[in-house]
Amino acid sequence: MRIRMIIAMTGAAGLFLTGTANAYPIEDPALTENALYSSGELAATKCAEPPIRNNNRTLVRRYIAGVAKCLDASWGAHFRAAELPFGKPRLQVLNKAPARYCGEKVDRKEDSQLYYCSRSRTMMMQIGRDWLSDVEDLSLLHATGVLYATHLGRLTGIEKAYQDAPYANNNELNEQTRRTNLQDDCLSGVFIRSVWSSLGRKTGDWNELLRVLRKSGDAKGQPRVYGKGTSRAAWTKLGYTTGDPASCNTWTATPAKVA
Structure with a gap:
């Protein structure tokens, strides 16, 4: 089983998805020429952010559920207009992750985590103290968009193609995983652009998100599966700037772009 990890804010998350990948470098058109890239810009939609406060778990739960509904509406309309298959994911928001999820052991040392189970099309967010504070x-908002992007990969065949991609060594596997995770960052940026005018946010909020992302990324001594913080910020910003999933094609990007 190939295990893919994603990161959001201060928590890390495991995406448990099965499979085995086309010659390296990537040549599979399901990745490099996916129909998602020719679907056009994501149309502007309204998404009023639910109220949220630090250390208020009830409001955090409602916030995530509200953002998930916005994601359903925005991406659902986009997929239907592009004649792409669409189905809403399930959502679970938990205080504590189970010992096993989607048939795999969970790292319960993490305070806050994101998981996507491809088999049941379920997004799971474990909300710990670090996120609440x-x-x-x-x-x-970005983290929920990133998790939702993994679901879009499931719908479009990108995730399966990634799972099936061959690799000669761990460095190649890690680079493929970074391409997938950075694509999710970018698609979250596309979504944020589509709802930005209705959020009532200021430019400073956007700049703060980019600052937080630049400080994230692969931890020293850990497998390089997320990308540098600068790469995460760059792909998120690219998705936001264009508002177009076509800009999120990490599979044809140079290795330096997905470092």
């Missing part, structure tokens, strides 16, 4: 910036 600082929730008023755009990080939680």
